[in-house]
Amino acid sequence: MANVTLRNVRKAYPNGFEAIKGVDVDVADGQFCVLVGPSGCGKSTLLRMVAGLETITSGEINIGGRVVNQVEPADRDIAMVFQNYALYPHMSVFNNMAYGLRNRGMKEAEIKTRVEEAARILELGTMLTRKPGQLSGGQRQRVAMGRAIVRQPKVFLFDEPLSNLDAKLRISMRVEIRKLQRRLNVTSIYVTHDQLEAMTLADILVVMNGGQVEQVGNPLAIYEKPATTFVASFIGAPPMNLMSTRQDEIKPQLGGSAVEAGILGIRPEDLAITDQTPSGGVALSLTIDAIERVGAETFVYGSRAQDQQGVATNPGELPPGEVIVRIPGTEAPAIGQKIRVAAVRNKLHLFSGDGRKRIEI
Amino acid sequence: MENRAIFPGRLLACLLVFPQLAVSLIFFYWPAAQALWQSFLVQDAFGLSTEFVWFENYVNLLKTPEYYHAIGTTFFFSLLVVFFSLAIGLLLAVMANRNIAGVQIYRTFLIIPYAVAPAVASVLFIFMFQPGLGMIARALQRNGIDWNPVLNGNHAMILIVIVAVWNQISYNFLFFLAGLQSIPKSVIEAAAIDGARPMRRFWTIVFPLLSPTTFFLIVVNITYAFFNTLGIIDTATEGGPNGSTSTLVYKVFLDGKAGSDLGGSAAQSVILMIIVVALTAVQFRYVEKKVHY
Numbered sequence: 001m002a003n004v005t006l007r008n009v010r011k012a013y014p015n016g017f018e019a020i021k022g023v024d025v026d027v028a029d030g031q032f033c034v035l036v037g038p039s040g041c042g043k044s045t046l047l048r049m050v051a052g053l054e055t056i057t058s059g060e061i062n063i064g065g066r067v068v069n070q071v072e073p074a075d076r077d078i079a080m081v082f083q084n085y086a087l088y089p090h091m092s093v094f095n096n097m098a099y100g101l102r103n104r105g106m107k108e109a110e111i112k113t114r115v116e117e118a119a120r121i122l123e124l125g126t127m128l129t130r131k132p133g134q135l136s137g138g139q140r141q142r143v144a145m146g147r148a149i150v151r152q153p154k155v156f157l158f159d160e161p162l163s164n165l166d167a168k169l170r171i172s173m174r175v176e177i178r179k180l181q182r183r184l185n186v187t188s189i190y191v192t193h194d195q196l197e198a199m200t201l202a203d204i205l206v207v208m209n210g211g212q213v214e215q216v217g218n219p220l221a222i223y224e225k226p227a228t229t230f231v232a233s234f235i236g237a238p239p240m241n242l243m244s245t246r247q248d249e250i251k252p253q254l255g256g257s258a259v260e261a262g263i264l265g266i267r268p269e270d271l272a273i274t275d276q277t278p279s280g281g282v283a284l285s286l287t288i289d290a291i292e293r294v295g296a297e298t299f300v301y302g303s304r305a306q307d308q309q310g311v312a313t314n315p316g317e318l319p320p321g322e323v324i325v326r327i328p329g330t331e332a333p334a335i336g337q338k339i340r341v342a343a344v345r346n347k348l349h350l351f352s353g354d355g356r357k358r359i360e361i
Numbered sequence: 362m363e364n365r366a367i368f369p370g371r372l373l374a375c376l377l378v379f380p381q382l383a384v385s386l387i388f389f390y391w392p393a394a395q396a397l398w399q400s401f402l403v404q405d406a407f408g409l410s411t412e413f414v415w416f417e418n419y420v421n422l423l424k425t426p427e428y429y430h431a432i433g434t435t436f437f438f439s440l441l442v443v444f445f446s447l448a449i450g451l452l453l454a455v456m457a458n459r460n461i462a463g464v465q466i467y468r469t470f471l472i473i474p475y476a477v478a479p480a481v482a483s484v485l486f487i488f489m490f491q492p493g494l495g496m497i498a499r500a501l502q503r504n505g506i507d508w509n510p511v512l513n514g515n516h517a518m519i520l521i522v523i524v525a526v527w528n529q530i531s532y533n534f535l536f537f538l539a540g541l542q543s544i545p546k547s548v549i550e551a552a553a554i555d556g557a558r559p560m561r562r563f564w565t566i567v568f569p570l571l572s573p574t575t576f577f578l579i580v581v582n583i584t585y586a587f588f589n590t591l592g593i594i595d596t597a598t599e600g601g602p603n604g605s606t607s608t609l610v611y612k613v614f615l616d617g618k619a620g621s622d623l624g625g626s627a628a629q630s631v632i633l634m635i636i637v638v639a640l641t642a643v644q645f646r647y648v649e650k651k652v653h654y
Contacts, residue, residue, distance in 0.1 A: 051550075051554060052554075053550050053553070053554075072553075073550075073553045073554045074553060074554065074555070074556040074557070074558070078554065079554065080550075080551065080554050082547045082550070082551060083547075084545065084547055086545065086547035086548045086550065086551040087548075087551075088548060088551075088552070088566060089548075089570065090569045090570060090572075099552070099555050099557070099565070100554075100555035100556055103555055103556035103557045103561065104556050147551075147555070151555075
């Protein structure tokens with residue numbers, strides 16, 4: 001049981017590349033913290049710095065009230081689950097889980113109790129004598145989890161643990177991880193590039209981009225009030241529609257000081273097909289380019305006329321002029337059809353022209 | 362899923378297999394059969410008459426005490442060569458596998474000795490260990506060690522072991538380095554987080570995962586020590602002094618070439634072949650079971 005605090009943590013490589021550019025994160029005791037971001041944003045590097053597998057160029061990492069910058073991984077009292085599981089291929093499942101306990105000189109009887117308890121929780125009881133090579137991906141994943149929980153560490157670290165599993169297993173393991181973490185109540189830091197995993201697991205969500213923290217907070221709060229256009233387009237699928245506030249179609253509708261903001265964002269689920277323009281809201285004219293029907297809902301990809309197009313300044317964002325609308329699965333528009341969509345004023349997001357700052361309406 | 366090539370006809374398959382079969386037949390099976398046949402014959406010194414004598418060559422051989430001495434020498438020599446060339450090769454590979462500046466340069470230099478022919482390696486070491494002239498020999502003598510491989514059998518043995526090991530380290534180094542690099546980094550990191558110190562990590566994780574490489578190298582190195590050290594021994598000590606460095610393969614060469622006892626020499630080479638085949642079979646039968654693939 002411990003809290004984890006990162007203070008102005010930086011990591012620079014000898015070739016001058018700055019992987020982490022000053023990160024501050026506070027994870028309270030028992031909280032589930034998720035680091036999310038695109039490939040190469042530094043989230044895995046940051047996790048490995050907490051684990052002690054990467055050195056810290058400057059700043060401070062504190063686990064349970066102790067600065068661990070110079071502490072060996074073995075002495076940080078952490079356990080880590082790796083993306084490729086990193087099981088010891090020559091050891092049985094039992095020995096894989098017992099290894100960390102034996103290294104710490106625990107008595108065999110106590111080791112047996114702990115491993116069997118972990119095996120019971122993870123439903124690995126019948127597999128203790130098998131080698132990792134004889135297990136399926138999901139079972140290996142559970143052994144990796146078992147190896148972490150038998151240690152009863154202060155902090156669990158997860159490095160994209162579900163990305164090697166198939167889609168169905170990923171969802172069930174995601175739920176299992178969450179239940180396990182609640183039950184054991186151990187502080188956890190979890191790295192993923194999957195925003196859905198991030199939203200569902202996190203007590204506290206850290207969105208990273210280019211070695212920096214874009215936003216920290218409760219996942220729903222981030223969804224409702226993204227601090228930058230990067231967060232706006234990264235959290236939520238399909239991504240938020242972003243467009244310039246200065247266009248002829250939008251300018252008069254927004255009116256006043258809101259036009260000065262620069263970028264307008266509207267989530268696909270906040271747009272509805274309607275002929276009316278809600279007071280203070282924004283309406284757009286679209287031609288439908290493509291339709292994705294996924295059952296419960298339908299995604300409509302529409303384009304705005306050339307002279308009314310939007311902005312594209314951030315990674316993960318839509319091509320200029322494209323707008324996604326999320327409508328119920330029962331509605332069935334046709335490709336090529338011209339439609340008018342609208343969003344009410346309190347569902348609009350405004351950002352500064354460079355996308356770095358959120359502006360409240 | 363099996364991943365094998367299917368050929369349209371027999372002809373192409375046979376043609377592709379032919380070169381390897383031809384090499385094996387011409388350079389292994391044919392000479393081996395010749396040796397076997399030769400071992401049943403006795404020839405006079407001038408090669409004028411040949412007589413078929415059944416197992417007389419073998420019986421004579423097993424009556425000579427020098428032969429048993431050579432067997433002992435061979436096993437002792439091979440044990441030392443295999444152990445030290447593997448141990449040093451592994452040590453160097455572990456060192457060169459770390460992230461240090463200029464590691465590529467170290468690796469290249471560590472591989473170069475393999476390109477030196479055994480006889481040339483021998484000559485290098487003869488110079489260094491030459492009593493009265495060689496720098497290492499003189500250093501030893503200054504420190505009160507009466508170093509003289511020409512007269513002292515133990516010194517001669519030490520000399521050929523050093524040369525044979527030095528010549529083989531590069532080969533073992535290369536394979537161990539490749540083996541080390543195939544171990545996933547995350548497994549080592551997991552062990553580090555699991556509280557294993559570097560030495561314990563090496564013996565409980567790295568060394569067991571290297572066992573396929575180690576097993577392969579043991580087989581290759583035993584064969585090396587038995588057969589390929591002929592050039593080293595001939596150049597460095599000529600089996601002396603007093604037969605103390607005369608291994609089985611060297612005795613085959615000595616009796617056949619210098620002693621002109623072709624029948625006896627052939628009988629020795631047949632026995633040598635049987636010993637190596639038996640050793641390799643034992644290794645595959647018993648050691649391989651303990652290997653984690």
